[in-house]
Amino acid sequence: MQERKRNQRYSKSTSREKTKKSNQIIEKLLKRIFIQNSLFQVLFFLIISVVIGFGSNWLKDDPIPLFAVKLKIATTDDLLSDIVTESVLRAIGLDQARKFHNEGVVFVDARDLEYYEEGHIPGAWNSNHFMELIFRLDSLQGKDRSIVTYCDGDDCGSSEDLAYDLQNEGFTKIFVFVGGWSEWQQAGYSIKK
Template identity: 45%
Template sequence: MFPTPPPLHQASLIVMATIVLGIMSNTIRSDSIPWIAEALAVTDKISIETETSEAPILQGISLEQAKKLFDDNFIFVDARGEEYWSEGHIPGAMVNRNFMELTFKIDSIQGRTKPVVVYCSDDDCGSSEDLAYDLQYSGFTHLYIFKGGWLSWNDAGYPTEISQ
């Protein structure tokens, strides 16, 4: 009845205009962001201070730094799925079955200002960073992302644990 372009063609036009506007605006604006989010850089020093007046910490750490925090008995969180955690994890590492439950457990053990180390399988996985940001958003102010993750820990021959 109506001589109109099909909805899909109309939608394609709008999407194309959107992409052009998005590219232009992100090129022009002063607070532009990279098209692909960049991974966190690994820090060369870690802090176990628990002062809350400083800006929140969210940094990547190396295998050696993770081992030091492990020896200092800070909490480790395994961001991998529970099935992988069951097969082997860093001793004492918590698994993220339910995020609210996880935050409650960490909070009740060491509060929200002491270091928490989050890891996943290796350098390439993103779940540790996502979980770390979620924890930061929930009020945890001192977060480290163990970049090498489970694979580098296991390869180094450091202690591991299997849980059911």
């Protein structure tokens, strides 16, 4: 009888161990399936999002290009009279900048306000408050009038960045004075402080 009880205990303990092991195996399988299922779901939603994003962009009237086009600076004089309808900036030198200044063309200083306040081309507007600048330019002269942007010199890219931003806002006759403030000063032209 005692032996029978021992056998029952032994069989109960082995069946418990077997059940425990099988439960562990099932848990591991479920975890694997869940992880694989989660990865599948993430991948699925990622693919769907990309397809929807590209599809909606493709269906727009004016889609965003997939790759940015490097904009060039046109330097030929025959471009000076044409309205820019494509993404081209026109670089001008000191003589053309002086001519535009004498004709009353708006100059916009792309430098920080502190440098602008230290000195700038007379009549130039500062670009620190961009939305105010856009409103002012648009209300005073419209988007098809000439604008000259400049910064500190030919190694300063702020005037080009500003010109691109103005183009994005719909302005069409934008010129970049490449020599900028330093060339204007060196030429001895009038300055305002």
